[in-house]
Amino acid sequence: MASDGEGEGRAMRSNGWTTRSEERSKREIEAGEGDGAAAAPTRNVLVAFTGSVASIKAVEMVTKLRAKGFAVKACYTSSAARFFDAADLPLDPADVHGDDDEWRRWSGKGDPVLHVELRRWADVFLVAPLSANTLAKMANGLSDNLVACVFRCWDFTDERxxxxxxxxxxTWMYESPFTTKHLNTLAALCNMRPPEGRYRNPAIEILEPIEKTLACGEVGDGAMQEVDDVVDAVDRALLRMHLRGEGMDTPFGLGGVDKMVNGPPPPEYAYPMNKGR
Structure with a gap:
């Protein structure tokens, strides 16, 4: 026997209505997205793994991203390679890149540069996990490895x-004032005004760590969000971008779709100073 919700859903469809999920699927199919369709331009996810023990979830992360129907490529730092074997990732080896690959295809002017090619390909650049070391590099604009180079050449004005x-x-590293400073620096990139005075696209989303038993044995904040939650964040971001392309958002996501999907964004975001103990 169908539940009330199932009966209501059938009644709605019999009267010519469709559910929100069905409407979304219809839009995705028409746009060449979703199951059984060729990957659309707004479904390319470049996932980066850095030197946090949470990189042991690399295979799970890639598997679940692909299960969502995303086109996936991966890159990783040399420190991340301690926690997983790149050969185990469920990807074509040509779509998995470490630091040694950065200049492998380059021999002279005009040849492709890997970090530029990856930046052009990706619609979403997912860094999960983001280690304290890579966070510091990103916040200070350093670019001494492939992951940092992709971030350094990213176009934050491109709302797509x-x-x-x-x-x-x-936990102690997460509660450090350095971490507060560096996360605030990343958050501030969302609110900068370019010379013409228009807001930049709020192009960086920070998924705050959660509290759990960490690899060091301590219990506290600092653990990466669960893989399913990270993948869902990517899905929501791609949905916002898709709806924005249909003209259903205010400029640069400062209302409209962001309000509908994630709630109203604060006018200015700042991470609190370390909590201490």
Missing amino acids: KRVIVAPAMN
């Missing part, structure tokens, strides 16, 4: 692209 980072580190 998004960066999502999921910090993961020891």
Whole structure:
């Protein structure tokens, strides 16, 4: 026997109505997205793994991103390679890149540069986990490895692209004032005004760590959000970008779709100083 909700859904469809999920699926199919359709331009996810123990979830992360129907490529730092074997990722080896690959295809002027090519390809650049070391590099504009180079050359004014980072580190490192400063620096990139005075696209989403038992044995804040929650954040970001392309959003996501999907964004975001103990 169908539940009331199931009966209501059938009644709505018999009267010519469709559910929100069905409407979304219809839009995705028409746009060439979703199951059984070719990947659309707004479904390309470049996932980066850095030197946090949470990189042991690399295979799970890629598997679940692909299960959502995203086109996925991966890059990783040399420190991240301690926690997983790149050969185990469920991807074509040509779509998995470490630091040694950065200049492998380059021999002279005009040849492709990997970090530029990856930046052009990706609609979402997901750094999960984001280690304390890579966070410091990103916040200070350093670019001494492939992951940092992709971030350094990212176009934050392009509203069709998004960066999502999921910090993961020891509680003491997360509560350090350096971490507060660096996260605030990333958040501030969303609110900068270019010379013409228009807001930049709020192109960086920070998925705050959660509290759990960490690899060091301590219990506290600093753990990366669960893989399912990270993947859902990517899905929401791509939906916002898709709806914005249909003209259903205010400029640069400062209302409209962001309010509908995630609630109203604060006018200015700042991470609190470390809590202490």
